[in-house]
Amino acid sequence: MNERSHSDAWRPPDAGIDRTLVQEAAELVRRAPERLGDVLADWETRHQAELALRLDAGDRLKLILNAPRPMRLVRSLPGADFYLTVREIGPTDAIPFVRLASNEQIAHLLDLEAWRGERFDGDRCGAWIALILEAGEQSMRRFTRHLDDELLSLLLHNWLHVTQIESEDDPDQHGHGLSESGTEEGFMAPDGNYRFWTTATEHGPAAGRFLRAFFLDQPERYQRVMWGSIWELNSELEEQAFRWRQSRLDEHGFPGLDDALEIYRSPSRASEIPSAPRPTDADGLAAPRLPVAAASDSTALSLALAHLDDSVRDDVLHGFVSVANHVLVADYADMGDPVAHRRAAEKTGAFVQIALHRRGDTSPEQAAHTLSSTPIKELFREGYELPMLLHQNARSLLADGWLAGAPQAVYLVDDEVRERFEALLGPRPLYLDADDETQRSERRDFRSIEEIETSGAAVEMIRVAGNLLWSRLPLEEALATGNELHRMSTFLLTLMANYHVGNGLTIAPLADTTTADFLRSVASRRTAAPDAPASALSRMIDGLAIDDELPTREQAILTAFGRFSLQKLYDQCSGLDPGAPLDPRYVSCLWLNPEKSQREER
DSSP: OOHHHHSSSOOOOSSOOOHHHHHHHHHHHHHOGGGHHHHTTTSOHHHHHHHHHTSOHHHHHHHHHTSSSHHHHHHTSOHHHHHHHHHHHOTTTTHHHHHTOOHHHHHHHHHHHSEETTEEOHHHHHHHHHHHHHTOHHHHHHHHHHSOHHHHHHHHHHTSOOEEOOOOOSTTTOTTOOOTTOBTTBEEOTTSSEEEOOSSGGGHHHHHHHHHHHHHHOHHHHHHHHHHHHHSOHHHHHHHHHHHHHHHHHHTTOOOHHHHHGGGSOOOOOOOOOOOOOOSSTTOOSSOOHHHHHHHTTSHHHHHHTTSOHHHHHHHHHHHHHHHHHHHHHTTOOTTOHHHHHHHHHHHHHHHHHHHHHHTOOSHHHHHHHHHHSOHHHHHHHHHHHHHHHHHHHHHHHHHSGGGGOGGGGGGSOHHHHHHHHTTSSSSOOEEEEETTTTEEEEEOOOSHHHHHHHHHHHHHHHHHHHHHHHHSOHHHHTTSOSSOOOHHHHHHHHHHHHHTTSOSOOOOBOHHHHHHHIIIIIOTTTSOTTHHHHHHHHHHHHHHHHHTOOHHHHHHHHHHHHHHHHHHHHHHTTSOTTSOOOTTTOOSSOBOHHHHHHHHO
C-alpha cells in the first residue's frame, strides 16, 4: 500500500475518483476495514458514496459499515443504487445495510420487488417484510408508518390471508380454540379477533411479529387495515396500491407503460438536457451510478463521462438511468430482477455508443461534448434507429420482395443467413449471436455497430442474391427441386460450376463431367490450386457484372455471399476424389443431376 493508504486520513478528491484510488480503497477494505473511519474522516458524504459505488458489492458493504457515519452514507445513495446494492450483496447479508436505510429507500425496494407487472406478489413482498424485521422491529415500525393503507391491506390479504374469527357460543367449544402459537387452521392475530396463515410456512413467525409490532404501534390503523384486507375487493386494493406505487416510481424515473414505449420512437432532434433532480437527502448523490457502471466499464462511454464536470455528469447520468428505466418497462421486464436492470442498462449503453459511433465521435473528448449537448434519450433513439431500419428492410423484403412469392421461399435461404434475417422481424429487432464452437446461437439486443452491419449484410445478401438467382431460375423451379429444398448457396455454386466449365451463366443440374471438372480444378484440395475457388468466384462475378450490369455495391454483396458459399463447398467437397461420383445425400452444396443419382441407386 502506498503512502496515501498509510496516512491517517486521505485527502478529499479534487478531480474525481480515479482507478488507483479505487484499488487502494479495495485493498484497505480487505486488510484493515476498521481504519476506514479515520482515512475517510475529511471526505464529504457524497464522495464516500462515489467511492463505495466503485467497489464490488462485498467491499462496498464493508466500506459503508466502517465509514465515519454509516447511516448518512447509506441514505445518500439514490434509490437505484440502494436497490442494486441490496440485490448484489444478497438479502441475508444485506440486513445491516437495510437497517440503516431510509423509509423511502425501503419503499423503493418493495415497489420493485413486490409486483409482477400490475399484479401484487404477496409472498414475495412478505419475504422482504421478514427481512426488514430481521433488521429490527424499530425499522419495521418506522417503515410501516410510511406505507399507504391500501398496500398494507393488500399485503395482509395476499400474504397473511387474514380472516375474522367467529367464536362459538357452545360452552363445549370454549371460544375459537386458537392461540398465537397456531394450529392447522392458522395463527391468531395479536388482538384475538383475526386468524391468519401464510402460504410459505416459514413465514409464519415473521408474520406474527409483523402484526404484533403493527398492532402495538398503531392499534387504530391496525383495525382499519385489517378490516380493509377482509372486506374490500382485492382487485380494488390492488388498483389503488398500484396507482400509489406508480406515483412513487415516477419520482425514480420509471414511467408507465405508454410513456415507456415512446423510448422506441424515431429521434426528435431535441437538444435540451433534463437536469438531475435535487437529492432528497442533503448529502445525497443527484443521480445513480451503478446502472451506468454496469453498461460502460472500460468503454467509450465511461471514458467520455470522465471528461465531464460534476454537475453535467449528474445530468447525463440521470438521463441515462431514466432511459434504462424506460427500456426496462417498455420491454415488459421484471422490475424485481437485478439481471433485467443490468440488461436494460447494457442495452441503453450499447445504443448510446452506437449513436456516438454513427456521429463519428471516436475520441472521449468528442463523445463528452456530444453527451453534454444532446439528451441521452435522443442518442438512444439515434442508435436504435439503425436496427429499426434493418427491421423495415426485412419486412419489406417479405412483403414486396422475392420472398413474397411463396410461404416456403424463405427456406431457400441458407439457415445461417435466414436465422439472422428472422431475428430482425420481431417488434424489437435482435442480433443472432452464433457460437461456431458450440454450434449454438441466441437472439439478443445489438451491442455494436459491427453487429448491425453484420445483420444488414444478411438482409442485403438475401435481396441481391435472390433477385439474381431467380432471374436465371424461376422461383417455382427452385421450390420444386426435391423434398428438401436446395439453398441459395447451392444454386450460386451450381451457377459458378456451370460458368467455370463453359456452360454459361446458367443454373441447371450438374452433369457428371461438369461436376468432375469443377471439383478437380476448383474444389479439391488434392488437385486444385489454393486460390482456385476465389478465382472462380471472381470470374463469375465479373461475368455477372457485364451480363446483368450489376452496380459495384451489388457485386460486393454477391462476392460476400459467394465466399460464404465457398466455405460450404470446402467443407463438403475439398476432401473428395474428383473422379468419384457424388452422393446427393452427403453433398448438398451442388445441384446434382437427379436422373444420374437415380441410375446410381439402381
